[in-house]
Amino acid sequence: MANATALAPFLRxxxxxxxxxxxxxxxxxxxxxxxxxxxxxxxxxxxxxxPNSAVLVVSGWAxxxxxxxxxxxxxxxxxxxxxxxxPFGALAEHMDHSISAITPLTVVPVDVAKxxxxxxxxxxxxxxxxxxxxxxxxxLYERILSLGRRTALERLGHLFCELYIRLQRVGLVHxxxxxxxxxxIDLGDLLGLSSVHVNRSLQELRLTGMISxxxxxxxxxDLAGLMDASMFDPSYFHHREKVLRTKPGSNHG
Amino acid sequence: MANATALAPFLRxxxxxxxxxxxxxxxxxxxxxxxxxxxxxxxxxxxxxxPNSAVLVVSGWAxxxxxxxxxxxxxxxxxxxxxxxxPFGALAEHMDHSISAITPLTVVPVDVAKxxxxxxxxxxxxxxxxxxxxxxxxxLYERILSLGRRTALERLGHLFCELYIRLQRVGLVHxxxxxxxxxxIDLGDLLGLSSVHVNRSLQELRLTGMISxxxxxxxxxDLAGLMDASMFDPSYFHHREKVLRTKPGSNHG
DNA sequence: CGGTTGCTTGAGATCCATCAATAGGAGTGG
DNA sequence: CCACTCCTATTGATGGATCTCAAGCAACCG
Numbered sequence: 219m220a221n222a223t224a225l226a227p228f229l230r231x232x233x234x235x236x237x238x239x240x241x242x243x244x245x246x247x248x249x250x251x252x253x254x255x256x257x258x259x260x261x262x263x264x265x266x267x268x269p270n271s272a273v274l275v276v277s278g279w280a281x282x283x284x285x286x287x288x289x290x291x292x293x294x295x296x297x298x299x300x301x302x303x304x305p306f307g308a309l310a311e312h313m314d315h316s317i318s319a320i321t322p323l324t325v326v327p328v329d330v331a332k333x334x335x336x337x338x339x340x341x342x343x344x345x346x347x348x349x350x351x352x353x354x355x356x357x358l359y360e361r362i363l364s365l366g367r368r369t370a371l372e373r374l375g376h377l378f379c380e381l382y383i384r385l386q387r388v389g390l391v392h393x394x395x396x397x398x399x400x401x402x403i404d405l406g407d408l409l410g411l412s413s414v415h416v417n418r419s420l421q422e423l424r425l426t427g428m429i430s431x432x433x434x435x436x437x438x439x440d441l442a443g444l445m446d447a448s449m450f451d452p453s454y455f456h457h458r459e460k461v462l463r464t465k466p467g468s469n470h471g
Numbered sequence: 472m473a474n475a476t477a478l479a480p481f482l483r484x485x486x487x488x489x490x491x492x493x494x495x496x497x498x499x500x501x502x503x504x505x506x507x508x509x510x511x512x513x514x515x516x517x518x519x520x521x522p523n524s525a526v527l528v529v530s531g532w533a534x535x536x537x538x539x540x541x542x543x544x545x546x547x548x549x550x551x552x553x554x555x556x557x558p559f560g561a562l563a564e565h566m567d568h569s570i571s572a573i574t575p576l577t578v579v580p581v582d583v584a585k586x587x588x589x590x591x592x593x594x595x596x597x598x599x600x601x602x603x604x605x606x607x608x609x610x611l612y613e614r615i616l617s618l619g620r621r622t623a624l625e626r627l628g629h630l631f632c633e634l635y636i637r638l639q640r641v642g643l644v645h646x647x648x649x650x651x652x653x654x655x656i657d658l659g660d661l662l663g664l665s666s667v668h669v670n671r672s673l674q675e676l677r678l679t680g681m682i683s684x685x686x687x688x689x690x691x692x693d694l695a696g697l698m699d700a701s702m703f704d705p706s707y708f709h710h711r712e713k714v715l716r717t718k719p720g721s722n723h724g
Numbered sequence: 725c726g727g728t729t730g731c732t733t734g735a736g737a738t739c740c741a742t743c744a745a746t747a748g749g750a751g752t753g754g
Numbered sequence: 755c756c757a758c759t760c761c762t763a764t765t766g767a768t769g770g771a772t773c774t775c776a777a778g779c780a781a782c783c784g
Contacts (some may be wrong), residue, residue, distance in 0.1 A: 227590050248530075257754090267708075282612075284612065284616050286535050286616070286620055286621070287702045288702070290620040291620070292615060292616045292619040294612050294615050294616070306601070306606060308601045308604070310609075310709045311606050311709065311711075312704065312706065312709070314609050314612065314709070315612055320626070323474030338591055338597075348561045352561060352563050355608070355611075356563075358608075358611050358612075358615070359537065359547050359567065359568055360537075361615055362545060362614055362618060363537045363539070363545045363547070363613060365615060365618035365619050365663060366545040366660075367543040367545045367620050367663065368539070369771080370771080370772075373477045393537075395652075400623030400733090401729085401730060402730070402731065402732095403730075403731095407619075409619070409622065411616060411772075412772070412773055412774075413730085413731085414732085414733090414772090414773075414774080414775095415771085415772055417731065417733085418733090418772095419734060421732090449540045451538050453519075453565065453567065454567040456563045456564065456565070456567070458564075530763085616763085622739080623739080623740075630777095653761065654763090656761090656762075662766075664741090665741050665742075667738070667740090667741075667742080667743095667764085667765090668739085668740055668741070670763065670764060670765085671740095671764090671765090674764090678757085
């Protein structure tokens with residue numbers, strides 16, 4: 219896979235907030251290694267292993283997860299196209315969590331030495347990478363807030379709003395609709411629920427008319443209403459300009 | 472307050488894993504601004520505000536928190552002496568959460584321009600700061616795991632183990648005992664529980680004999696047992712050497 | 725076609741929240 | 755020193771959100 223296509227979603231995300239020059243684009247391209255692919259449920263990186271490269275998601279979805287001794291699993295974060303696992307090449311000696319593929323997945327490993335060098339030498343890129351890192355940290359904070367204080371229904375609604383924004387800025391939302399290839403089991407592991415309860419909550423959410431979800435495709439009919447119901451405040455993405463395009467006059471309350 | 476004392480716990484934490492030269496110590500000192508103090512329940516930084524400096528906790532405890540529209544509050548992270556809110560001076564334009572004092576608190580604001588400069592120019596400190604940042608991220612991951620998949624009892628036990636390690640490396644654990652000045656209400660907001668249930672779970676935990684908690688002072692009688700019961704694995708702190716000193720022969724299982 | 729995976733539904737159990745009331749300590753002002 | 759308030763810890767009773775167990779069904783696949 220050519221560097222240009224591998225970099226496309228990542229660049230698109232960065233450019234949703236910052237200007238990246240053509241030179242910066244080339245510099246970023248120079249840290250990319252040959253692409254790799256993974257099947258669903260296969261690990262990209264395993265907890266305890268010594269990683270030697272970060273990964274940039276090119277296509278497909280992945281997740282970070284941890285597992286308890288009693289077998290319970292918790293997904294820590296979703297990785298969608300354009301997400302870079304370690305923006306500054308800052309790797310611990312041992313992974314403290316695993317990364318695995320949710321869908322068929324293409325990633326580009328990133329030369330961490332190069333990534334570190336870039337962060338030191340290039341002001342433009344350093345700032346863009348910090349914005350990216352701050353964004354993923356904010357998402358972690360919101361996940362904590364959801365797990366601790368939101369109901370099942372609110373957690374689902376909030377997640378769908380979050381993904382709406384994240385996917386829109388890499389061009390994966392069309393007509394208020396996007397691919398949502400996460401199984402109900404994985405949704406449970408992400409939101410701290412059982413898959414049974416995810417199932418029932420999804421039905422309830424569909425009944426409100428705010429969303430449709432069928433064949434792993436999600437359509438949001440009333441974004442403003444969904445944001446309201448799940449107490450979603452998009453400001454945590456730290457976008458300078460409005461990425462969000464809310465239909466005026468949508469009914470909610 | 473002199474820079475030397477202000478820096479002491481932070482340096483002690485960094486040195487629990489890395490060598491920091493005398494010169495590095497001076498460089499770190501150069502980013503410190505005059506100390507400020509806060510009373511319990513008062514905000515150090517408020518969500519939505521434009522921060523102009525990071526803060527380093529010198530004495531007392533603080534927390535990051537978010538609040539939902541319906542009034543529910545979630546503590547995202549505890550900040551104890553030696554914790555630096557933004558190790559690289561990477562501040563968003565607006566705070567996406569608040570920071571407030573739990574106890575009487577002394578913090579030293581950090582000149583973010585200096586912090587950024589240090590991170591670019593000084594290899595030794597850059598690496599130490601990355602280790603620190605990775606550590607706080609790991610703690611976030613564990614918090615997510617607790618909130619999503621651990622029971623109330625396990626969450627409490629895990630928290631006490633985590634604090635044991637964090638406080639030990641800044642010298643605040645003596646004789647298996649440390650100050651735990653977090654009210655049961657705040658423990659609830661931290662662990663995603665009601666304060667009533669925190670109260671009952673604490674009683675249950677005391678009944679096991681593994682801990683005592685009285686007058687905001689926690690004593691751990693059986694660290695190995697507590698780690699076991701709460702599925703605590705200290706490797707997520709990424710320490711090169713064992714910070715942990717477990718009494719051999721303690722009974723658990 | 726048998727096996728696997730994911731979705732759906734029902735019934736019952738459990739963990740935890742909520743509501744409500746009491747009590748103690750710390751601070752404040754008279 | 756007392757009255758008052760505020761905050762926190764504690765306890766009881768009740769209800770609810772969510773889990774677990776169990777079963778059936780559809781889709782996919784070698």
